[in-house]
Amino acid sequence: MYLHPQYELLSRSELEYLQQERLQATLKQCMNSSFYRERFRKCGLSVSDIKTPEDITKLPFTTKQDLRDNYPFGLSCVPLDKVVRLHSSSGTTGTPTVILHTARDLEEWAKAVARCLYMVGLRSGDIFQNSSGYGMFTGGLGFQYGAEHLGMLTVPAAAGNTRRQIKFITDFGTTALHAIPSYAGRLYEVMVEMGLDPRRDTSLRTLIIGAEPHSEEQRRRIESMLGVKAYNSFGMSEMCGPGVAFECTEQNGLHIWEDYYIVEILNPETLEPVAEGEVGELVLTTINREAMPLLRYRTRDLTRFLPGECPCGRKHRRLDRMKGRSDDMMILKGVNIFPVQIETVLMQFEELGNDYLITLTNEQANDLMTVEVELKEFTDNYPKLQSLTREITSRLKDEILITPQVRLVPKGTLPQSEGKAVRVKDLRKTLI
C-alpha cells in the first residue's frame, strides 16, 4: 500500500523535523543563485535567521513574474553543466517559465510520481498509457519516468489522434491511463463512435486525471462512462510537474507530499494565513530540489486544507480539489465566479454532454454571461429543450447568483482545444 513507508507514514512531528533539516539545506543551496542572494540581502535576512519551518514566514515570496524576469537560467543554483534537463510550463497564463533539473532532481521527481501511482494501486504488471503531450509539458516525461520507476509497461502514446489512442488501449490491454479530464470525455465519445464499450472492450481500471480544474461531478461522470476509478492528480511545472499532490484510494482530497514541500495557504490579498479550512492561495517551498529550489512560490492556485486525518494512515495533509487559479476568477456585477462552479451544475444534468463554454460580454454597459453547453443527444423536442434551458438557468442562478443566458448546442459544435480545455472567453470591452 505504501511505496515509501519511511516517508509516507511519518508522524506530524517527524515530518516537521525532516522539513526543518531539508529547509536548511535548501536555503544554503539557494545562496548559490544570484537571484536569492540579492533577495536575502534586500530583506536583510541571512540563512541562519530561519531555524524552524514556521520561520518560513520571514522569507520573501517567489512569483511567476520572478521566473519570467530571470528567464531562462537566472534562478539556477548549480553550474549549468550539472543541469541535465529543462522543462517549461504550458504557458496557459502568459510567457512560459523554465525549470531546471539535475540528475538527482529527476530521480526524486520520478520517485514522487511513482509513490502517487503506487498509492492508487498501480503495480509492475499494469500497463500504463500516457495521453499527455510529451516534450516541454511535464505531464509527458513526468508520468513516463514515474511509471517506469514502478516497473510498469509504459506506453508513451502522447496527445492527439484519439482513434490511435483507443487502438493502443485495446491492442495493448492498457489497464491505467493518464488523461486530462476534458480529454477523458472525448475518449469516451470516440470509443462509442467506434462501436466500443469501454467496460466490455478494454481492460481500463484506473484513470489519473489532472492538469486542469474539474468538478467532483465531472470525475464521477468520467468514472461511470469509462468504468474506472479516477484519481485527481495535481502538479505544476514549477514544482517539477505531476507528483505534487494526489488522491489516495479514499478519494477524499489530495495528499500533498510534505517531505518535498512546505505548504502554506494564504489570503492572496493580505498574504497572511487563512483561517482553518478557508480557501486561499497555495504557496509552496520546495525542500528536495537541487538545480532550482523555489522559496514560497505563489502558485496562484486556490484551495483549502481539508480537516481530519485520512483513514489511509498518511499524515501528509490533504488539499481540497482546486477551485481554479486566481486568474480564472470571473467578476460579474461584483460577484466572483469560478468556471468549476458552473461545471458542477451542468454535470448534474443527464441530458448534457461534457463540453461547455462560458462567454462574457458587456453590450449595454452590463456584464452578460452566456453558457453554451452541448446536448448529449440530438433532439428537436422544443418544449423539452425550453424547459431544460429554464431549469439549467435557474440552477445556475442559485449557484452563481446571476442569471446567465443558457444555450444548448449540438454535440461536437463547441471549439475543441488541443491541450487544456478553454472554458472561458472574455469578450468584455473596457468601457470608459
Ligand code: ADP
Ligand atoms: P501552466 O501554468 O502554464 O498551465 P503547467 O502545465 O505547469 O503550466 O500547469 C500547472 C497548473 O495546472 C497548476 O498551477 C494548476 O493551475 C493546474 N492544475 C494542475 N493540476 C490540477 C488539478 N488536478 N486540478 C486543478 N488544476 C490543476
Ligand code: ZN
Ligand atoms: Zn489518504
